Amino acid sequence: MAPAEAMTVGGAAAKTAILAILLAGAAGYIWWSLANGSAAPIGTLILVGIVGGLVVALATIFVPRISPWTAPLYAVLEGVALGAISWQMEVTYPGLPMLAVGLTLATLVGMLALYSTRIIRVTERVRAVLGAAVLGVMLFYVIAFALRLFGIPMPLIHDAGPFGIGFSVVVTGIAAFTLLLDFDAIERGAAMRAPRYFEWYTAFGLIVGLVWLYLELLRLLSKLRR
Numbered sequence: 001m002a003p004a005e006a007m008t009v010g011g012a013a014a015k016t017a018i019l020a021i022l023l024a025g026a027a028g029y030i031w032w033s034l035a036n037g038s039a040a041p042i043g044t045l046i047l048v049g050i051v052g053g054l055v056v057a058l059a060t061i062f063v064p065r066i067s068p069w070t071a072p073l074y075a076v077l078e079g080v081a082l083g084a085i086s087w088q089m090e091v092t093y094p095g096l097p098m099l100a101v102g103l104t105l106a107t108l109v110g111m112l113a114l115y116s117t118r119i120i121r122v123t124e125r126v127r128a129v130l131g132a133a134v135l136g137v138m139l140f141y142v143i144a145f146a147l148r149l150f151g152i153p154m155p156l157i158h159d160a161g162p163f164g165i166g167f168s169v170v171v172t173g174i175a176a177f178t179l180l181l182d183f184d185a186i187e188r189g190a191a192m193r194a195p196r197y198f199e200w201y202t203a204f205g206l207i208v209g210l211v212w213l214y215l216e217l218l219r220l221l222s223k224l225r226r
Helices: 009-035 042-062 064-092 096-116 124-149 162-191 198-225
Strands: none
Touching: 009 042, 009 064, 009 162, 009 198, 042 064, 042 198, 064 096, 064 198, 096 162, 096 198, 124 162, 162 198
16 A cells, blocks of 8 residues: 555544544534523433434444544534533533543543553553453443333432442543553554554544543542532
């Protein structure tokens, strides 16, 4: 493959920055609209953003070649959802969303430092353990959602007691460490001279991880406030 057609670490970083700007721009616009009373109902915005983002994310995962088009769309949709969720949280706990944003960025920088200095090495074992942990958390959330449809709550997710807070600390930690997998995917893709569209695909993966981390930090901080 010609050098111009292969992905690079710098290219993936640039694509990640573009997606982050789109996400932040959409979230900021929704926040401003809700603050001025000119937006759709919060529930509608959250539903459209989350469901639309999930559909686009699944399409991207199964067909990576379309990521140059779907990754930006995903960022905008998630921005809509995050803007609505963040405004709702701001009304209840003033200042908490900005704190969560700061902690998310600090975690990103910290994990990048740990990865780049090789203090933590992403080995096959690390990939397997983190992959299993992520699948376990996702399965737990799916079961919790299904039970909630029948009126059965899952206290660990929403409870502000010691066990609920402990659960959120663990899940937030898992979300933070998955960023290492995203850095590793970018570096390995560049080393293997993956097609240029993988810059968008790996950037999409990193944004997914950051969105998850932000939401878990919001949940943890809201429990601590309660």
